[in-house]
Amino acid sequence: MPELPEVETVRRGLTRLVQHARITSVDVYYEKMVSPEPEKFKQMLAGKTIEKIDRRGKYLLFRFNDNLTMVSHLRMEGKYDVQPAGNEITKHTHVVFHLADGRDLRYTDTRKFGRMHLMATGEETQKVSGIAKMGPEPTAEALTFDYMKRIFSKSRKAIKPLLLDQSEIAGIGNIYADETLWLSRIHPLQPANTIPDFQIRQLRANIIDEISRAIQGHGTTVHSFSTAFGEAGEFQNHLMVYGRKGEKCLRCGGEIKKIKVAQRGTHFCPECQKLRENPGVTMVLGLTGGIATGKSTVSDIFKGYQVPIIDADKVARDVVKPGTKGLTAIKDTFGWQMLTPDGTLDRHALGTLVFSQAEALAKLNTIMGPLIKTAVVRKIQGFRRRKVPLVIYDAPTLFEAHGAAGVNEIMVVTIPEKMQLTRLMTRDNLSKEAAKDRIKSQLPLAEKVKRADVVIDNSGSVDKTKAQVLEWLDGAGFGSLTNEN
Ligand SMILES: [Zn+2]
Numbered sequence: 001m002p003e004l005p006e007v008e009t010v011r012r013g014l015t016r017l018v019q020h021a022r023i024t025s026v027d028v029y030y031e032k033m034v035s036p037e038p039e040k041f042k043q044m045l046a047g048k049t050i051e052k053i054d055r056r057g058k059y060l061l062f063r064f065n066d067n068l069t070m071v072s073h074l075r076m077e078g079k080y081d082v083q084p085a086g087n088e089i090t091k092h093t094h095v096v097f098h099l100a101d102g103r104d105l106r107y108t109d110t111r112k113f114g115r116m117h118l119m120a121t122g123e124e125t126q127k128v129s130g131i132a133k134m135g136p137e138p139t140a141e142a143l144t145f146d147y148m149k150r151i152f153s154k155s156r157k158a159i160k161p162l163l164l165d166q167s168e169i170a171g172i173g174n175i176y177a178d179e180t181l182w183l184s185r186i187h188p189l190q191p192a193n194t195i196p197d198f199q200i201r202q203l204r205a206n207i208i209d210e211i212s213r214a215i216q217g218h219g220t221t222v223h224s225f226s227t228a229f230g231e232a233g234e235f236q237n238h239l240m241v242y243g244r245k246g247e248k249c250l251r252c253g254g255e256i257k258k259i260k261v262a263q264r265g266t267h268f269c270p271e272c273q274k275l276r277e278n279p280g281v282t283m284v285l286g287l288t289g290g291i292a293t294g295k296s297t298v299s300d301i302f303k304g305y306q307v308p309i310i311d312a313d314k315v316a317r318d319v320v321k322p323g324t325k326g327l328t329a330i331k332d333t334f335g336w337q338m339l340t341p342d343g344t345l346d347r348h349a350l351g352t353l354v355f356s357q358a359e360a361l362a363k364l365n366t367i368m369g370p371l372i373k374t375a376v377v378r379k380i381q382g383f384r385r386r387k388v389p390l391v392i393y394d395a396p397t398l399f400e401a402h403g404a405a406g407v408n409e410i411m412v413v414t415i416p417e418k419m420q421l422t423r424l425m426t427r428d429n430l431s432k433e434a435a436k437d438r439i440k441s442q443l444p445l446a447e448k449v450k451r452a453d454v455v456i457d458n459s460g461s462v463d464k465t466k467a468q469v470l471e472w473l474d475g476a477g478f479g480s481l482t483n484e485n
Contacts, residue, residue: 001076004058004138004171005214010080011055014105017082022049022100030094033109034116044068044118045097057134057170061124069121071128072107078114080107133167138211143169145477148200152192159195160188161262163207172207175242176214178267180206182241183453185408187275188259188266194276198283198389201477202409213238241267251451252405271405280384283476284391284406288398289413290445291438292424294458294465298413299394301469305481308388310379312372312395312403319371320345329367334360355441361400369401377406390478399443399451411472412452414445415459 002010026045028038035041048064055061062070072078085104089096095116097105107114117128124131135151136142151168152159162168163177172180181188183206186199195203217238240250245258245267254271287302289295299309320326322343330338330345334353340346354361376393383391395403404410415423424435439445449455456468473482 001173002058002074003173003176003214005211005217007058007060007074008055008215010074011053011060014053014060014080018050018099018105019052020049021103021105023047023097023105024100025098027096027098028094029089029096030112033094033107033112033114034118036118041116041118045070056124056131057137057166059124059128059131063121067121069119069124071117071119071124071131073115073130075109075113075115076111078107078109080105082106130166135165135167135169137170138172138207140208143204143208145201145204148204149197152195152200155192157192158189158261159186159192160264160266162192164262164264169207171211174264174266175239176207176210178242179240180210182268182273183210185272187273188261188268189275190279194279196279196281196283198281198408198477199279201475205475241269243267251410252402254405280387282380282384282388282391283408284380284393286398286403286407286410287392287394287413288396288410288448289458290415290420290442290448291396292420292427293413293415293445294423295394295396295413297458297462297465298411298456298469299392301466302392305473307390307392307481308383309392309394310376312376312393312398312401315372315375315379316368319368319375326367326371330364333363333367355438358441361441365397365401372401373403373406376403380406390476390481397442399448404451409453409476410451411454411456412448413456413458414449415457417445419459420445 023045026042028034028041031038048068051063051065053060053062058073060072062072083104083106085098085102092108092110093106094109095107099105119127126132136147155162160177163172180203184199184203186195186203241256244256247256249256249269249271252269252272254269256267257270259266287295287299303309320330327345338346338350354364380391393407398404421435424430424438425432454472456465458465470482473479
């Protein structure tokens with residue numbers, strides 16, 4: 001079934017092709033498809049001009065002169081196309097609008113579920129129950145945070161069926177529901193009234209973005225739908241979770257699962273979309289970047305606004321202090337050479353080893369990952385108990401160490417590759433080769449940028465970087481943290 005972006009694509013295509021065209025006559029081959037009854041329908045449309053085509057949800061609204069509107073719903077397989085008059089009428093062609101310029105606007109529908117209703121312009125908001133009860137369009141203007149908060153707080157329903165309910169929000173179909181929930185890290189069964197404000201904001205932004213991106217990409221072609229205007233949907237290439245059952249989550253590497261929610265096939269990542277009994281109000285922002293991209297500049301900006309920071313490097317040092325399980329595991333795996341004579345970790349020896357051997361780095365990550373995770377989770381729980389609104393998890397290897405699963409949003413600090421190399425050589429006094437090796441030991445920066453929710457370009461002045469952080473804080477609902485007084 002076409003979703004809102006496909007219907008919008010149809011609307012734009014039709015506008016380009018038949019706006020201002022005049023109808024001379026109409027043929028109806030399947031009587032049940034139109035109302036009023038066919039003779040009246042034909043008579044009302046003869047001589048009318050298509051002034052414009054609007055859309056509300058998945059309804060197309062053909063506006064004619066003399067205050068006349070045709071409400072058209074494509075349902076499962078309905079399609080419009082424009083052909084020269086005289087072309088053969090196929091068996092799935094049900095309505096033909098003959099245009100004064102010698103073309104036909106034809107409606108085909110293999111399932112015959114589509115309907116067209118003529119009425120006075122404006123009446124559709126009362127007469128068509130689907131439109132009368134329809135929620136706001138998924139646009140920045142119509143779908144406000146306050147509105148979403150209001151409908152969420154009233155409902156104990158699972159979030160996914162609520163998103164699919166056209167009377168709450170118009171135009172979110174099954175694919176977009178799965179995609180936007182994944183982007184917002186919300187479990188499809190999370191009760192709507194337990195979702196904290198920051199996640200409502202994320203979800204709202206993701207819905208608006210996703211639908212507008214899908215419209216830019218001419219809709220998906222996951223189902224048999226394609227536009228009649230020669231624009232194949234490109235958006236299926238951008239799907240992150242829908243249809244990817246059994247594959248790895250593109251964010252955290254977890255395995256995508258498929259379940260049924262309200263009779264609909266539902267895709268999600270159990271690692272980064274956890275069902276939470278008590279989600280709490282604390283948003284955890286994962287902060288990462290490539291080596292020497294200047295992540296600390298960004299973390300200092302947050303510190304300046306009293307936002308608490310969980311420093312993954314410090315946590316990593318703490319879990320391998322003398323007497324810890326971590327230090328014992330490192331000694332057992334890589335040998336006593338990893339210890340200094342006084343029994344502490346020899347960071348230089350370990351660093352040299354893991355930066356030159358990918359396998360050793362992987363082993364180290366397997367040891368450190370779970371230890372760091374437990375320590376970080378404990379810290380986050382502490383902040384949640386104290387209802388701290390925002391916490392930064394500052395982690396250089398957020399992606400490599402699978403820390404991506406536990407955060408609510410990921411900010412990646414980036415600079416151009418050449419600048420990264422120069423900065424690293426200067427900072428750590430390394431040769432070009434050594435610096436390149438060190439950069440190569442991490443996930444490529446471009447890949448991190450691709451997986452980021454928000455990207456901070458740190459190649460300019462500190463002020464420019466700060467402006468980007470402020471913009472993010474504002475958009476994420478933390479503007480009050482930055483009010484200087
Ligand atoms: Zn995941």
